[in-house]
Amino acid sequence: MAFISLFEVIGPNMVGPSSSHTAGAVSMALLARKLFPAEIKKVEFTLYGSFAKTYRGHGTDRALLGGIMGFETDDLRIRDSLSIAKERNLDYHFSIGQDTGEEHPNTADIDMTGVNEERLFVRGVSIGGGKVKIVRLNQIDVDFTGEYSTLIISQTDRPGVVAHITKVLSEREVNIAFMRLFREEKGAKAFTVVESDERIPDEVVEQIRENPLVSDVMLVQI
Numbered sequence: 001m002a003f004i005s006l007f008e009v010i011g012p013n014m015v016g017p018s019s020s021h022t023a024g025a026v027s028m029a030l031l032a033r034k035l036f037p038a039e040i041k042k043v044e045f046t047l048y049g050s051f052a053k054t055y056r057g058h059g060t061d062r063a064l065l066g067g068i069m070g071f072e073t074d075d076l077r078i079r080d081s082l083s084i085a086k087e088r089n090l091d092y093h094f095s096i097g098q099d100t101g102e103e104h105p106n107t108a109d110i111d112m113t114g115v116n117e118e119r120l121f122v123r124g125v126s127i128g129g130g131k132v133k134i135v136r137l138n139q140i141d142v143d144f145t146g147e148y149s150t151l152i153i154s155q156t157d158r159p160g161v162v163a164h165i166t167k168v169l170s171e172r173e174v175n176i177a178f179m180r181l182f183r184e185e186k187g188a189k190a191f192t193v194v195e196s197d198e199r200i201p202d203e204v205v206e207q208i209r210e211n212p213l214v215s216d217v218m219l220v221q222i
Contacts, residue, residue, distance in 0.1 A: 031124065032124065035220065036114065046094075063078060106126035143182075151196075156189065157187050176196055179192070179194045
């Protein structure tokens with residue numbers, strides 16, 4: 001059974017009227033920004049459920065843009081994030097997605113394009129009290145919160161890759177809190193997500209990339 005603390009009920013320090021629709025939206029987009037390896041020149045937001053119905057009134061649009069630009073939940077610049085994005089020449093667009101009934105009520109797709117045409121697709125959900133989860137990366141279903149230091153390894157699903165990852169982490173004495181493999185299908189593209197309750201040494205990123213079956217490594221520190 002999951003327990004919710006009093007601080008989670010009250011919600012985080014934030015700008016805006018709703019912990020789910022504003023603080024959660026900021027946190028979701030900020031986490032997506034931390035996963036992206038380059039400067040963002042364009043971002044497409046697709047909103048579902050209650051996000052789609054109330055995003056202007058609750059400031060979800062400003063919150064998502066603020067997070068993408070690196071603002072924290074209590075950053076007063078969130079109020080002016082639409083104009084700040086234009087000043088920064090950040091091309092952004094909001095659209096309403098077609099609900100299938102499977103999405104969480106507070107769901108947003110974030111499709112980012114970098115200055116050198118790098119791409120990353122992230123689907124996030126705001127689960128209440130300012131808490132969020134990332135549930136999809138580049139069309140592969142995943143599940144992590146960003147509340148821990150997190151490694152996300154993009155790889156080919158072949159024998160030996162996970163062993164390589166754990167060997168690198170063991171040599172650097174990284175204490176693994178959670179480790180999960182998400183894949184399209186056997187032998188196809190996959191993500192290994194490793195969460196640790198301590199800071200992960202930055203150098204593990206390059207060491208993990210030494211495996212030829214690893215295509216990318218993303219690191220989000222707490």
